[in-house]
Amino acid sequence: MAKPSDFRTLQVLDRFRPIITKTGADYDVLRLILRVKFQMDQRRVPTIMAGRSKSKENKEGNQYVRSLWLYALMGAIMVPFVVWDTGQFMLQMGILFGVLMFMIMTSMISDFSSVLLDIRDRNIILTKPVNARTVGMARAIHAGVYLVLLTGSVTAAPLIAGLVTHGIGFFLLFLLQIILISILILVSTSLIYLFMMRFLDGEKLKDMINMVQILLSVGIAIGYQFVIRSFDIIDFKVAFTPEWWQLLLPPLWYAAAYDWLFAGNGGVWIYTLTALAVVVPVICLIVYVKLMPSFELYLEKMAHSGQTSSRRRGKWDRMVAKLFSRSTEEQACFRLSASMMRDEREFKLKVYPSLGLSLVMPYIFWYTALQSSTWAEFRQSSFVYTLYIMLILLVTVVIMLRYSGQYKASWIFRAAPMSDENILYRGALKAFLSNIFIPVFLLNAAMFTWTFGLRILPDIAIILLTATALIPVSGKFMLQKPPFSQSFSVAQQSDGWYIFAALPVFALLWGAHVFFRSFSGGVWMYGVILIVANMLLWTLLYRVKKPAVKSAVVI
Secondary structure: OOOOOOOHHHHHHHHHHHHHHHOOOOHHHHHHHHHHHHHHHHHOOOHHHOOOOHHHHOOOOOHHHHOHHHHHHHHHHHHHHHHOOOOOHHHHHHHHHHHHHHHHHHHHHHHHHHHHOOOOOHHHHOOOOOOHHHHHHHHHHHHHHHHHHHHHHHHHHHHHHHHHHHOHHHHHHHHHHHHHHHHHHHHHHHHHHHHHHHHOOHHHHHHHHHHHHHHHHHHHHHHHHHHHOOEEEEOOEEEEOOOHHHHHOHHHHHHHHHHHHOOOOOOHHHHHHHHHHHHHHHHHHHHHHHHHHHHHHHHHHHHOOOOOOOHHHHHHHHHHHHHHOOOHHHHHHHHHHHHHHHHOHHHHHHHHHHHHHHHHHHHHHHHHHHOOOOHHHHHOOOHHHHHHHHHHHHHHHHHHOOEOOOHHHHHHHHHOOOOOOHHHHHHHHHHHHHHHHHHHHHHHHHHHHHHHOHHHHHHHHHHHHHHHHHHHHHHHHHOOOOOOOEOHHHOOHHHHHHHHHHHHHHHHHHHHHHHHHOOOOHHHHHHHHHHHHHHHHHHHOOOOOOOOOOOOOOO
């Protein structure tokens, strides 16, 4: 009999006791572990609720549950794809599942990876007679419960729209596929982490898991681009064109069932995609349950951090700091900021996906253009201006320079004998410029030069000078407090408005570039203007006051 104070989730879980017991887990112990975990979750603030006032955060109750209405509001954007009466179920449901899996996977990475990889309770639980399968099952159910709540909230509006528009059959199929998608995402993520833990340990393991999270974020942001490109428009009608690589796109697996059952389109390709939607999650789940004890065993490696040598990195930071900064104070701030950006995993998880997107987004536009032109025509086009997309990276990272997982150590900024606080801002911004922006920019610049030829080198220089001029301006507007002095838990979701506000500025700068490019010598004239602007902006916006010279007192 469940106690009145029990969580409703545990009361529902009691109905599945026989199934859980068959996996080899001790249900009574598992239930007790979950009860404690859910109780501790009352304090956890999800990413989407980050930045809300402290008075709201201190209310009793699970803050994640309180945030579900926001996810439900976000899920409403998928309703048009359900009620869209075109008969092209493969297209509309493929896009819907692409958006849905993108939202679930990003939340999985940001909110639930820490749950799957949490080792803080091992010293308490594993000192008791608890088997690894029970601990692993509790870990998976803990993350799975919140994933189900998230998925249910996001899909509530599309489910109701599907029931009203297409009937009970559509509703039940949609519900089944939501369950399969949740299983696929949770289990596949866990298996990827297990694979990493199998071959790595200590700091290398943590770095690799961080890199996997970053690659997943980039991959799911780009992957759904290929969903749309699976269709050709012929005489204003959408036609699905089978290709082998579509077997690697889960959104199309789940869309295929609607094309078969509701549009009457069959064929080997549709049947294969539909089978993958069921078979892959089930196989992954079976494999994960069997490997669950191994997951707990390998997770122990997370507790052991190996020694990593930073001597080479320190020498490189000193050399670059001397190149970009004159004063020894600014060089120290530069090296500190460079170390934070390179070594802090939470910062990398928030920022590095933007680096990946900035690298590949221009080429997505290229792919679209190449569909309607030849390679020779494309090389003579003005698509070099797509490099301006990288300016979005600039604003995104400068915003994140506020935050750090080690923000409590920011008191040292006040204690340090700096002559002027602007030195700290300049050091951080220059570290971002040299260690993050310029390397990523040069990678794209090399690819652009190979594609469009040496004729675009002046244009690339103009875009780089534009970016370096925008960095101090962005810092002045968005860094109101010293860098790395705020917790990621207070990162405002509304920070995104900075990017939208910057888009007209980017368009204006692109227009100025095109204008000066239109007459002879204009690019060189614009380059001189930007060089002068860089000198003035970096000097005036972060002017360092010279310390007053005090006369000596003779005693």
